Amino acid sequence: MSAGLTPDLGDPNVLARLFAPAAGHGKLGLAVSGGPDSLALMLLAQRWLETQDNGPELVVYSLDHALRPEAQDEVAMVLTTAKRLGLEARGLRWDGAKPDSGLQEAARQVRYRLIGQAMQADGATLLMTAHHRGDQAETVLMRLAHGSGIEGLKAMVPLSQVEGVAVFRPLLDVEPTSLAALVDEAGLTPARDPSNVDPAYERVRWRKLMPALAAEGLDSSALSRFAARMGEADAALAQLADAAFAELVVLDGFGAASVPRSAFHALSPAIGRRLLGRILNIVGGRQKPRALGQVERLYDQIAEGDLPRAATLLGAVVRLKGETLLVSREPGRALPEDIILMPRQKLVWDQRFLITNVSDDIDLVAGATDFMPRHRLEDFLGFKVTTPAEAIRTAPLVRDAEGGVLALGGWSFDDRVKVELLID
Numbered sequence: 303m304s305a306g307l308t309p310d311l312g313d314p315n316v317l318a319r320l321f322a323p324a325a326g327h328g329k330l331g332l333a334v335s336g337g338p339d340s341l342a343l344m345l346l347a348q349r350w351l352e353t354q355d356n357g358p359e360l361v362v363y364s365l366d367h368a369l370r371p372e373a374q375d376e377v378a379m380v381l382t383t384a385k386r387l388g389l390e391a392r393g394l395r396w397d398g399a400k401p402d403s404g405l406q407e408a409a410r411q412v413r414y415r416l417i418g419q420a421m422q423a424d425g426a427t428l429l430m431t432a433h434h435r436g437d438q439a440e441t442v443l444m445r446l447a448h449g450s451g452i453e454g455l456k457a458m459v460p461l462s463q464v465e466g467v468a469v470f471r472p473l474l475d476v477e478p479t480s481l482a483a484l485v486d487e488a489g490l491t492p493a494r495d496p497s498n499v500d501p502a503y504e505r506v507r508w509r510k511l512m513p514a515l516a517a518e519g520l521d522s523s524a525l526s527r528f529a530a531r532m533g534e535a536d537a538a539l540a541q542l543a544d545a546a547f548a549e550l551v552v553l554d555g556f557g558a559a560s561v562p563r564s565a566f567h568a569l570s571p572a573i574g575r576r577l578l579g580r581i582l583n584i585v586g587g588r589q590k591p592r593a594l595g596q597v598e599r600l601y602d603q604i605a606e607g608d609l610p611r612a613a614t615l616l617g618a619v620v621r622l623k624g625e626t627l628l629v630s631r632e633p634g635r636a637l638p639e640d641i642i643l644m645p646r647q648k649l650v651w652d653q654r655f656l657i658t659n660v661s662d663d664i665d666l667v668a669g670a671t672d673f674m675p676r677h678r679l680e681d682f683l684g685f686k687v688t689t690p691a692e693a694i695r696t697a698p699l700v701r702d703a704e705g706g707v708l709a710l711g712g713w714s715f716d717d718r719v720k721v722e723l724l725i726d
Contacts, residue, residue, distance in 0.1 A: 308477040311346060324358065327358045328427065329424065329426040332430050333430070343473060344384060345484060362381070365393075394417065429469050430470050433471045434478050437458070443508045443525065455528070477522065543573050547577055554711075555713050556689045557693060557696070559584070560628050561581070563625045582615060582616045582618050582620075585631055587617045617631065630690045645664055646660070652698070658719070665702055669698070674699075679710070700721070
């Protein structure tokens with residue numbers, strides 16, 4: 303499709319293309335607020351379904367955030383419209399106290415959590431949302447203003463995970479005017495959320511600037527095309543960073559990483575930052591960075607030889623030791639308490655290790671090693687241990703009822719327990 307054009311939403315072949323990634327699922331969720339975009343998604347999904355032989359089931363989810371009195375009526379309207387279209391629908395509500403600040407982000411998190419729970423109960427495996435080309439353009443501008451790198455500037459992608467929910471956005475290349483026209487033709491009256499025009503919200507301020515930007519050629523089509531190109535560049539850099547990771551990074555059984563300093567310096571900054579970010583993600587327990595600048599500053603310190611004796615970031619400790627860059631888990635950073643491993647249970651421990659009780663024993667416990675003398679470690683492992691002390695302290699230890707050590711870090715000494723370091 304040509305850049306700038308929006309698909310012909312009345313063409314069944316276009317619908318088949320737009321919804322193709324959803325076709326293999328048995329049951330789909332649709333997030334419908336009652337606004338014009340989500341009502342259009344519901345109409346299009348229902349029309350697409352009519353063209354499918356043995357297509358998936360659809361369940362509409364509409365959430366009352368309990369922030370406006372009108373929201374209850376809007377949910378009722380969605381449920382009535384869905385029923386008229388022959389679709390199953392469920393109304394949800396966000397009860398409880400609301401935060402004083404960061405309300406939109408909190409509402410977003412709760413929305414996906416509540417819908418995700420309802421999907422799990424219903425057996426739905428993919429949630430479709432009505433994000434469109436205008437939303438994509440606003441996201442690009444916001445991230446550009448916040449200093450995002452290439453990964454952030456690719457903005458929204460059709461398929462992703464949001465708050466643990468598998469999300470599909472089939473309308474990212476569709477103009478919102480086309481969606482509004484579709485709703486109008488269907489004789490529906492969409493809900494109007496006043497927060498969508500409240501300049502207190504950053505996204506609304508960018509939305510108000512869009513006409514002026516479009517007059518200079520920076521319209522939603524151009525910004526969407528830019529996001530697509532950033533996505534291509536991001537994929538290319540990811541391939542190079544993955545190859546560098548496989549060649550240069552050594553992860554030991556305690557979950558610590560080491561990289562030859564000279565090889566790390568030889569990488570281009572774009573690849574080096576990604577490599578460092580991936581190492582921090584794995585070693586630090588997959589803590590989300592609050593800003594790309596954190597990793598960039600740490601990379602610059604390493605590249606310039608200006609790293610402190612031990613720097614901490616995202617749950618990891620980073621230090622230079624001779625010609626090696628060492629990264630290990632930071633002690634005391636929200637490590638799990640002792641956890642009982644039930645028979646045949648799989649446990650993701652600290653987002654770093656997969657521990658499995660492959661037996662029927664009910665008295666196995668996983669916890670942090672905390673402190674163990676190196677000579678005792680070496681007795682267990684049979685080799686000299688040179689990993690940083692914090693990596694040892696933060697590695698998992700599995701014991702039985704008698705206190706016997708069944709597993710330490712990524713090593714298992716007993717066939718009742720299997721341990722795997724998670725690197726993806």
